[in-house]
Amino acid sequence: MMNLKLGLSALGFTVATSAAWAVESTDPIKLTLHDWSGQLINTKIMGSILQEAGYNVEYLQADYIAQFAGLKTGDLHLAMEIWETTGREALDEATASGNVVNVGETGLMAIEEWWYPSYMKDRCPGLPNWEALKDCAEEFATAETAPNGRYVGGPVTWGGFDEERVEALELEFEVVHAGTDAALFAELESAYQRKDSIVLWVYVPHWAPAKYDGEFVEFPPFSAECYSEPSVGVNPDLAYDCGKPRGPIWKAAWSGLQEKWPGAYDIIEAYNINNDEMSAMVGKADLDGVDIDTVVADWMETNKDRWSGWISK
Incomplete structure (x- = not known):
């Protein structure tokens, strides 16, 4: 047993x-x-x-x-x-x-990061720079999250520290986790077909970046210290104020x-x-x-x- x-x-x-x-x-x-x-x-x-x-x-x-x-x-x-x-x-x-x-x-080789369809750049000038999200969070809002923007994260079991990143970078976003991998990309398909606003967790290797025209948000570069030492990074008081690591x-x-x-x-x-x-x-x-x-x-x-x-x- x-x-x-x-x-x-x-x-x-x-x-x-x-x-x-x-x-x-x-x-x-x-x-x-x-x-x-x-x-x-x-x-x-x-x-x-x-x-x-x-x-x-x-x-x-x-x-x-x-x-x-x-x-x-x-x-x-x-x-x-x-x-x-x-x-x-x-x-x-x-x-x-x-x-x-x-x-x-x-x-x-893995990439997991916030991703948005290219049409969102017209609604949020300054992308892919993450600081653009500070000025246009309402462009990503839904009825449930307004006035905050909505970020569609992966299932909770995937980890990723998205809530911590939102807090550390002082982004006016609410993290809403998809229940499954299939539900995550169903959200993308639905939004993309209607040209609705969306920013969500996308990863590579995967078919989505090839099927849909879009870009990853460019957060401050990852470092191990950014995750472990609050004094490192753009926010001197909180950790996770950087992008996610990339690698094998x-x-x-x-x-x-x-x-x-x-x-x-x-x-x-x-x-x-x-x-x-x-x-x-x-x-x-x-x-x-x-x-x-x-x-x-x-x-x-x-x-x-x-x-x-x-x-x-």
Whole structure:
């Protein structure tokens, strides 16, 4: 019985192995699933490759930040997307415990920031400079937030410190969190079609910046000190008075994984994928309605020589 206070729920199956050769342990390697398409695709590609190498794989639903509790205890084994932009603090804390290891970059490079459609520049001159938002918050207001502007944030579980940033930069905005990834981009689609005012959380890799004409807000440059030292940044009294960090998306694992499944660990370490191919796959799933398992199977077929090399190393 899993001893977790994470609200984890098994998806009801353990994938059987099909490879003919022996593996170090037939116990399932437990991979976490979250609530956005790119992470589901990334994780299921990794799981499919491990299956091809002969390993059993089990997928478990877990909250993005709360999953670290399970990784520390070994109730979870692998998380495929820890974003530098929102998860680095949790990753560093977990690795410092000695119970979690950083298995390296996925190859994906992350941006997560406030984003607006280009038509908003006519209503809010001065964008993309963040200071323009001080003068035109009412342009982003809704009936529920007026006179404050509305910023549509990601699900609360994603983190991101948006409320802290609004307070520290003295922006007259209310942060309204979308309940799901799909709801976030439904807000964008609805506003864009009607040319309604909107500023929201957009991330890369994703199809949205390619489909819609727009820009990221340019906040004061991120620094680690900006997040930890109130005296650093444009507001001498509060932290988070800067933009979000940008950088790699990492793979994180239970520290016992390498000892129990050394061959699997080597495959996980070798695995990499790039922004362009991930954005295209997320577009197939979210825009074209292709089932995620089909998207994954197509990638596996197209890239057989590539992932076979990771297994044979």
